Amino acid sequence: MDLSIILMIVGILLIIVSFFFKNNSKKVEQDVEELSISIFQETNNLKRRLKIVEEELLLEPEFQVKSSSAQNNTIPNPNIQQVLQTVQQAAQTSKTGQAATKTKPIHQIIISQVLELNKQGLSVADISIRSNLTEEQVRQVIANGGQ
Structure with missing residues (x-):
């Protein structure tokens, strides 16, 4: 027999055998797509839940700096102290501005939390720190007894 005939027969046999083997790459691609x-x-579900929780608790970012005695002990650089004092003053002014513009009613969950902490x-x-309310709002809730 000629070498070309043998190679042709081996090639045809390999093609026939390849039809009987399964292709696993399609299954792996499908699994990866389902996983992604x-x-x-x-992720989207968690983002929605987090947004709902934040809205319920009326979370707002707060910037607080430790007492000035702690700053003097831990931060020797006066420039850093000035920056921290500026940030603290800006946070206080934004708090007072937010308190003045904030007309939303306090959620019942927060009211019950304030009363329980009291x-x-x-x-x-x-209580103000834990409930994310101003001290005046906390006093009002306690004075009104939650009503």
């Missing part, structure tokens, strides 16, 4: 879709859906004996300042 499920991760995308979960029953536990926490100070108005501590």
Whole structure:
């Protein structure tokens, strides 16, 4: 037999055998696509839930700097102290501006939280920090008894 005939027969046999083997790459591609879709859906679901929780608790970013005695002990550079004081003043002015413009009613969950913390004996300042309300709002909630 000629070498070309043998090679042709081997080639035809390999083509026939290849039809019987499964192609796993399509299954792997499908699995990866399903995984990426499920991760995308979960991420969007978590973002929606986080947004709902933030809206319920009326979370706002707060910038607070420790007391000035702690600043003097830990930060020797006066330029850094000036920057921190400026940031602290800006945070205080933004708090007062937010308190003045804030006309939203306080959510019932926060009111019950404030009353419970008051029953536990926490100070108005501590309750203010934990509930993300101003001290004046905390005093009003306690004075009104949650109404």
